[in-house]
Amino acid sequence: MITGGTASSGGPAPHPALLPDARRDLPSARTVAAGCTACDLWARATQTVFGEGPDRAPLFLLGEQPGDREDLEGHPFVGPAGELLGRALDDAGIRREDAFVSNVVKHFKWKPQGKRRLHERPNAAEIRACRPWLDLELELVRPDVLVLLGATAANAVLGPRFRLTESRGMLLDAEADAAGGPARIATFHPSAVLRARDAESRRTTYEALVADLTVARQRLAS
Numbered sequence: 001m002i003t004g005g006t007a008s009s010g011g012p013a014p015h016p017a018l019l020p021d022a023r024r025d026l027p028s029a030r031t032v033a034a035g036c037t038a039c040d041l042w043a044r045a046t047q048t049v050f051g052e053g054p055d056r057a058p059l060f061l062l063g064e065q066p067g068d069r070e071d072l073e074g075h076p077f078v079g080p081a082g083e084l085l086g087r088a089l090d091d092a093g094i095r096r097e098d099a100f101v102s103n104v105v106k107h108f109k110w111k112p113q114g115k116r117r118l119h120e121r122p123n124a125a126e127i128r129a130c131r132p133w134l135d136l137e138l139e140l141v142r143p144d145v146l147v148l149l150g151a152t153a154a155n156a157v158l159g160p161r162f163r164l165t166e167s168r169g170m171l172l173d174a175e176a177d178a179a180g181g182p183a184r185i186a187t188f189h190p191s192a193v194l195r196a197r198d199a200e201s202r203r204t205t206y207e208a209l210v211a212d213l214t215v216a217r218q219r220l221a222s
Contacts, residue, residue: 017132026055026140029133033106039129041107041122046071051102051137058220059099060143060182061085062134063189064152068117071108076101081190085149088190088206092213100141104156105130127156138182145216146182150189157184164188169212171219183219187212 022032049066069079
């Protein structure tokens with residue numbers, strides 16, 4: 001079990017996502033997550049950026065972590081990558097308001113460069129510390145399809161051996177278990193489109209993202 005401190009009895013305290021107050025519903029989980037200190041990222045972030053969307057969204061979109069705009073505004077995917085994701089969803093025939101959007105890590109990890117805050121990739125310990133929040137979101141939302149945006153999200157859910165370059169766009173059914181689980185598909189993070197080296201790369205990466213989102217929509221409709 002991942003712990004978030006020391007209990008008064010001297011033993012490890014449970015992760016806040018495991019507390020009854022967090023497990024009632026999404027608003028309760030969001031409230032408890034606002035005070036999460038399970039890893040050190042909270043100390044330099046402005047706020048926790050919890051997932052947002054319908055309580056029972058059929059589609060769950062999972063990215064890596066909030067960016068600068070998300071950290072300041074407190075909402076996932078509201079910066080440039082979020083704007084591009086919205087356009088890709090439109091082109092795939094999906095209404096963004098029908099999807100639940102979140103990130104593997106809920107605090108912005110950054111390094112300074114002049115007056116700017118530059119994104120840094122979260123490490124394995126930070127991803128592990130935040131995993132109970134993702135598990136709780138999936139438990140409460142119960143999506144039918146989980147779209148993994150980028151390698152960090154894909155590796156967090158599908159394991160470190162998963163390679164986006166080899167298996168992008170493949171629809172994977174979750175292994176049967178008592179609670180069931182969503183089908184999963186990994187694709188490019190919208191920021192990969194923005195970082196592409198030239199216009200042709202941006203076009204092909206964007207088209208791949210839209211194609212994979214279309215596969216997710218078709219699965220929902222089947």
